[in-house]
Amino acid sequence: ELVMTQSPATLSVSPGERVTLSCRASQSVNNNLAWYRQTPGQAPRLLIYDASTRATGVPARFSGGGSGTEFTLTISRLESEDFAVYYCQQYNDWPFAFGGGTKVEIK
């Protein structure tokens, strides 16, 4: 079964900083990977799909990269709403799988 691993588990950063989150798949998922942001008490929001395509309405400060087994989500300048938990999800094969999440917290 395919396993998605996110790192680090927690990232402490200041507003305005640039941050890069990592997601690793235990086997290739090609570019079939999405990223979501979840703020406390809210449903997840789609940010990126197909590894690097921004979803409708997502600000340009979000960018995704990678393919195969290694992926990144970069936020160029953190804003207040970006302090949240981020999840990657593979949809290359069944069963679908999410990573364990990376929490981005205020330093």
Add this chain to the structure above:
Amino acid sequence: EVQLLESGGGLVQPGGSLRLSCAASGFTFSSYAMSWVRQAPGKGLEWVSSIGGSGRNTYDADSVKGRFIISRDNSKNSLFLRIYNVRVDDTAVYYCAKGGDSRAWAINWFDRWGQGTLVTVSS
């Protein structure tokens, strides 16, 4: 505007059953795959089940296979999740999620989510 409204959650005893519903609006329901994703208290996201736009193709996580049944009624723009023989570890917020791909047979990313319905399994 796309809206997804889940209902049917609540307190249920171990071994019991319940049916979750998701009322969809703001898009051509039959053109999109739909899914259920759950989140246990304080934990991460777990994919549960998906169904293609026609309803013919369904997929389930191993952890729920044989106990959960996903279905849809395209005439009523509704998605369902029937849960049998519930266990304590089924306690979670259950989200209804819309597929992002307009090819009805394609099941991939989730571009819209409901606010979720809480299922608590306890005696």
